[in-house]
Amino acid sequence: MIPLEHVILLSAVLFAIGVIGVVTRRNLIVILMSIELMLNAANLAFVGFNRLWPGGAGENALDGQVFVLMVITVAAAEVAVGLGIVISMFRNRDSVDIEDVSLLRW
Amino acid sequence: MTFPAFLFYVFAALAVLSALGMVLNVRNTVAAAMSLVVTMVALAGIYVLLEAHLVAVVQVMVYGGAIVVLFLFVVMLLNLRSDDFAPGRARLQKLAGALLGLALLAQVVRSSVAFGAFPPLPDGFGGYRQVGIALYTDYVLLVEVASLLLTAAIVGALILAKRKID
Numbered sequence: 581m582i583p584l585e586h587v588i589l590l591s592a593v594l595f596a597i598g599v600i601g602v603v604t605r606r607n608l609i610v611i612l613m614s615i616e617l618m619l620n621a622a623n624l625a626f627v628g629f630n631r632l633w634p635g636g637a638g639e640n641a642l643d644g645q646v647f648v649l650m651v652i653t654v655a656a657a658e659v660a661v662g663l664g665i666v667i668s669m670f671r672n673r674d675s676v677d678i679e680d681v682s683l684l685r686w
Numbered sequence: 687m688t689f690p691a692f693l694f695y696v697f698a699a700l701a702v703l704s705a706l707g708m709v710l711n712v713r714n715t716v717a718a719a720m721s722l723v724v725t726m727v728a729l730a731g732i733y734v735l736l737e738a739h740l741v742a743v744v745q746v747m748v749y750g751g752a753i754v755v756l757f758l759f760v761v762m763l764l765n766l767r768s769d770d771f772a773p774g775r776a777r778l779q780k781l782a783g784a785l786l787g788l789a790l791l792a793q794v795v796r797s798s799v800a801f802g803a804f805p806p807l808p809d810g811f812g813g814y815r816q817v818g819i820a821l822y823t824d825y826v827l828l829v830e831v832a833s834l835l836l837t838a839a840i841v842g843a844l845i846l847a848k849r850k851i852d
Contacts, residue, residue: 582694582735584801590698590732592794594705594725596787601709603783609715609761610708613722616753617705620729623741631736631804634811642820645812646828648741649821652748653832657839659753663760664846670764671849 587628595621608669608676612662619655623648690735697735701728715766719757726750737812 594617601614630644666676673680704724711718726749733742810816821829 581688581803582691584804585798586694586698587732587736588798589795590701592791593702595794596791597702597705597709599790600783600787603786604780605709605712607715609757610718613708613718613757616722616749617708617725620726620749623745624729624732627733627736627738627741630738632801634737634805634807637808640808640811640816640820642812642817645738645741645817646820646825648738649744649817650828650832652744653836656748656753657835659756660839660843661846663756664843666760667764667847676764676766 584628584632588625591621591625591628594618594624606677606679608666608678609663611678612659612666615662616655616659619651623651626651694732694735697728697731701725701732704728715761716758719754719761722757723750723754726754737807739812740814740817741812 598614598616598618598621601617602611605611605614626644626648630642633641635641669681670676701724704721708718708721708725711721726745730742730745730750733739733745
């Protein structure tokens with residue numbers, strides 16, 4: 581039997597790694613990957629808690645898993661738009677370093 | 687320790703190590719994307735152990751397939767020079783980032799309670815049939831909103847990545 585405490589701990593560790601990646605890295609592509617990692621950590625917590633409260637006899641309560649599917653949808657949309665921004669930033673600035681786009685206008 | 691629990695710890699170690707490999711890899715973005723694949727597949731294994739079978743399949747298809755391939759396409763398309771991967775940033779900011787992450791982790795650990803063992807499962811829990819029924823009855827509005835969001839994202843990504851907007 582898997583203890584839910586350890587699932588939540590794993591989720592927290594992955595989220596913390598994602599936060600560290602977002603805060604310390606300068607490559608915009610890696611920052612987007614770290615955001616994906618944080619979304620996955622939240623998904624893991626959703627799935628774990630859904631396993632703890634799976635609904636009564638003969639009736640499924642799958643709210644957590646439905647939320648996970650929605651988070652995956654949003655993550656896919658976010659990556660498409662984010663990488664579009666990366667490409668247009670590389671065209672204009674010839675770089676994917678976020679320090680090079682710290683100005684709002686130029 | 688039962689076999690599923692053992693598998694859980696193997697997948698958990700794999701996920702944490704590959705996530706660290708992604709964040710700490712400052713030389714090669716392609717290798718970072720590959721580490722992300724390992725994290726996603728390990729998480730899919732954990733989803734199977736937690737009886738979320740459909741979610742595990744979607745995780746492998748969407749994350750392991752589509753999203754990471756998109757990352758790899760962009761990394762290769764941009765043909766980045768190696769100095770674009772420079773670690774950069776002052777040491778102080780790195781320390782602040784690590785402290786922020788550790789503070790978040792400590793907060794979760796501090797506020798966690800004992801949850802107890804998992805209850806027995808109802809029939810078909812986490813399978814495509816039950817998740818599909820939930821999606822198309824209780825959450826049908828959510829599905830429609832998600833389709834709108836995806837349409838908007840497609841249009842937005844096309845416009846952003848276009849060479850010249852006219």
